[in-house]
Amino acid sequence: MRAGTIFALSSGGLPSGVAVIRISGPDCRTAVAQLCGAVPPERRVSLRSIRDRNGDVIDQGIVLFFPGPNSFSGEDCAELQIHGGRATVAAVLVALGAIDGLRPAEAGEFSRRAFLNGRMDLVEVEGLADLIAAETEMQRRLAAEQASGGLSRLYDSWAKRLTHARAMIEAELDFADEDDVPGSVAASIWSDMRALSQDILNHTDGARAGEIVRDGLKVVIAGPPNAGKSSLLNYLAQRDVAIVTDVPGTTRDVLHVDLDIGGYAVRLYDTAGLRETDDVVEREGIRRTQLSLQQADLVLLLSDDDMTDAADFLGNFSGPFLRIRSKSDILGETLPDSAIDVMISTKSGDGIDDLIERIRAYLPTLEVGNALALPTRARHRDGLVTCRQHLLAALENASAGLDIQAEHLRLAGQALGRITGRVDVENLLDVIFSEFCIGK
């Protein structure tokens, strides 16, 4: 850990009504005393004058002091809640920087210290980062559960079962020579380990839902040029995001907008129309369309005709898709092909509600309570898979002997410990904390 006492603006963009500057570290008391004359009573709201080196008042603000270890970071912490003008904040930050032992915080450094001081584990830290980034209600619910330890409690309870099983095996190994210890201890242990393996499997089944809620459902609009793809993106975004013209081949870059459908995040992509072409720029656009199709959770296949050749537009994509007949306002009397799922018009708005309902069917449903403890990152899923592999290796290798089995249980527990950051994660920390903003 980089040493020193750190400070940062922890509230958002300036100007703001009030700005919160946080300080954490061993020289926190000194810093507060220097700026405010004296350290205010612990954990109490105090209105103080904040002064620069020359004793000139910069601002009047609310000052809080939280002595470690019972603080957010586990160190001595303070907050200066001042007026949120740019010059006011800048002057206070300059005054702090001039104090010996103080330096500006790096992104996520307050949380990193909280982690290193055992105030939060890694899964909670990730939950906190997601909570700050949450834009929809379901993202918020999932992140809040994770940040407050819901997922960690589950993983810790599993780690405890593994440790218990190992302890029982060790006991059995230690007394193996004595006649009065029957093998019956192991039987109940192995049935619990089988149950645990199933618990992990059920939990991992929720990983896709967790990742979709956190990252948003990726919906790609594809189809022939001029079908009205960009018009649909603009309509759903309620903004003029993409260029729309009657020239086929208008869109080249992949654009996206984030939608909130019933509290769930949906990331909608507009792509270049797919066709054979000699235009180098358009070909590059089509290549990018194909790349985004590989990432899609759902494809909206849009066309203003019956699109008998739908599969041609899907490339390697094998996931779910909806066939959408666009421009229904100029359909006239002709009935669309029965394979069409939805008919829409961005001119009249017809069919759009229907389309949104159809997209909704691909969103997970999050229930309250325990069901909110879901893995939200590939990192969690990978750790769970490794854990379960070792668990199965332990269960299936009775012939290898108890000590080999116990070793697999140890490795299973280690995989869980890596998820929560209780073991051996030094190399992960930079990646995880760099996701944070400064001041968190």
Ligand SMILES: Nc1nc2c(c(=O)[nH]1)N(C=O)[C@@H](CNc1ccc(C(=O)N[C@@H](CCC(=O)O)C(=O)O)cc1)CN2
């Ligand atoms: N002004 C302000 N508001 C904030 C934060 C903050 O740092 N400052 N938070 C920052 O994320 C969140 C609240 N999280 C916090 C978590 C723990 C402690 C803390 O001091 N915990 C001690 C004492 C608990 C108590 O008095 O009950 C502890 O757990 O020992 C403070 C804030 C959201 N709101």
Ligand SMILES: Nc1nc2c(ncn2[C@@H]2O[C@H](COP(=O)(O)OP(=O)(O)OP(=O)(O)O)[C@@H](O)[C@H]2O)c(=O)[nH]1
């Ligand atoms: N009548 C009618 N015209 C539409 C509708 N949607 C789009 N258009 C028109 O169709 C033309 C093409 O629309 P775009 O949204 O640019 O089509 P695109 O699929 O993005 O086309 P490319 O980017 O070239 O692949 C434009 O002239 C639009 O005004 C609709 O619902 N009804």
Ligand SMILES: [Mg+2]
């Ligand atoms: Mg377009």
